[in-house]
Amino acid sequence: MHRHGNIPKAFEGRNSRLYNFVAKRLLRRVYRRLAQDVANLAPEKASILDVGTGPGVLLMELAQRRADLRLTGVDLSADMVAVAAKNLAPQGERATVRVGDVTGLPFPDASFDLIVSSLSLHHWDDPEAAAPELARVLRPGGRVVIYDFRFAPFDKLAAASRAERGAVATGVPFFPKLTRFVLSS
Numbered sequence: 559m560h561r562h563g564n565i566p567k568a569f570e571g572r573n574s575r576l577y578n579f580v581a582k583r584l585l586r587r588v589y590r591r592l593a594q595d596v597a598n599l600a601p602e603k604a605s606i607l608d609v610g611t612g613p614g615v616l617l618m619e620l621a622q623r624r625a626d627l628r629l630t631g632v633d634l635s636a637d638m639v640a641v642a643a644k645n646l647a648p649q650g651e652r653a654t655v656r657v658g659d660v661t662g663l664p665f666p667d668a669s670f671d672l673i674v675s676s677l678s679l680h681h682w683d684d685p686e687a688a689a690p691e692l693a694r695v696l697r698p699g700g701r702v703v704i705y706d707f708r709f710a711p712f713d714k715l716a717a718a719s720r721a722e723r724g725a726v727a728t729g730v731p732f733f734p735k736l737t738r739f740v741l742s743s
C-alpha cells in the first residue's frame with residue numbers, strides 16, 4: 559500500500575539540487591522518452607503547462623524537440639522553481655516557471671492547449687480537487703497527459719473526469735514503464 563501526498567522536505571533546499579542532478583544525469587533517458595511522447599501529441603505552436611515540473615527537465619527536453627511551443631512550468635516548491643528557471647534560462651521568453659499548487663493554478667481560464675505532468679501526481683495532496691482546476695486552465699479541445707507510477711491515484715482523477723489510460727515504456731531498466739493517463743476536454 560503506497561502513501562500518496564507531498565513530501566515538502568524532499569523538494570526543498572539542497573534536496574532540490576540533488577533531485578536536479580538525478581533527473582538530469584541519471585534519469586535523462588526517461589525524460590527524453592516522455593518528451594518525445596509529448597512532442598508527438600502537441601499541436602503546432604501549442605502552449606504547454608507542466609504541473610509539478612520540479613527542475614523542469616521534461617520541458618528542457620521538449621524545448622529541444624519543438625521550437626514552436628510555448629512552455630510553462632508550475633511547482634509547489636519555490637526551490638524547485640528556482641532550479642527549473644536556471645535550467646530553462648537558455649530558452650528565453652518561450653519558457654517560464656512559477657510557484658503554484660495544482661489545486662489553485664495561477665493562470666487564467668483556457669490558458670493551455672496541452673497540460674503534462676511527470677512523477678508528480680502521487681505527491682498531490684488532493685487529486686480530486688486538481689481535476690476541475692486542470693479542466694479550467696485547459697482550452698476547449700485540449701488534453702491533459704499525466705505520467706506516473708502505477709500506484710499513483712489515477713482512479714481519483716478519473717472519477718472526476720473522462721479518462722483513458724495507457725503505458726509508456728521509458729527504456730530505463732530500473733524504470734521500465736510509466737502509466738500514461740489522458741483527460742480530454
Ligand SMILES: C[S@@+](CC[C@H](N)C(=O)[O-])C[C@H]1O[C@@H](n2cnc3c(N)ncnc32)[C@H](O)[C@@H]1O
Nearest residue numbers: 569610611612633634635659660676677678681
Ligand atoms: C518527484 S517530483 C517530479 C518533478 C518532475 N516532474 C520530474 O518528473 O522530474 C514531484 C514534484 O511535484 C511537486 N508537487 C507536489 N505537490 C504539488 C502540487 N499540489 N502542486 C504542484 N506541484 C506539486 C513537488 O514540489 C515536486 O517538485
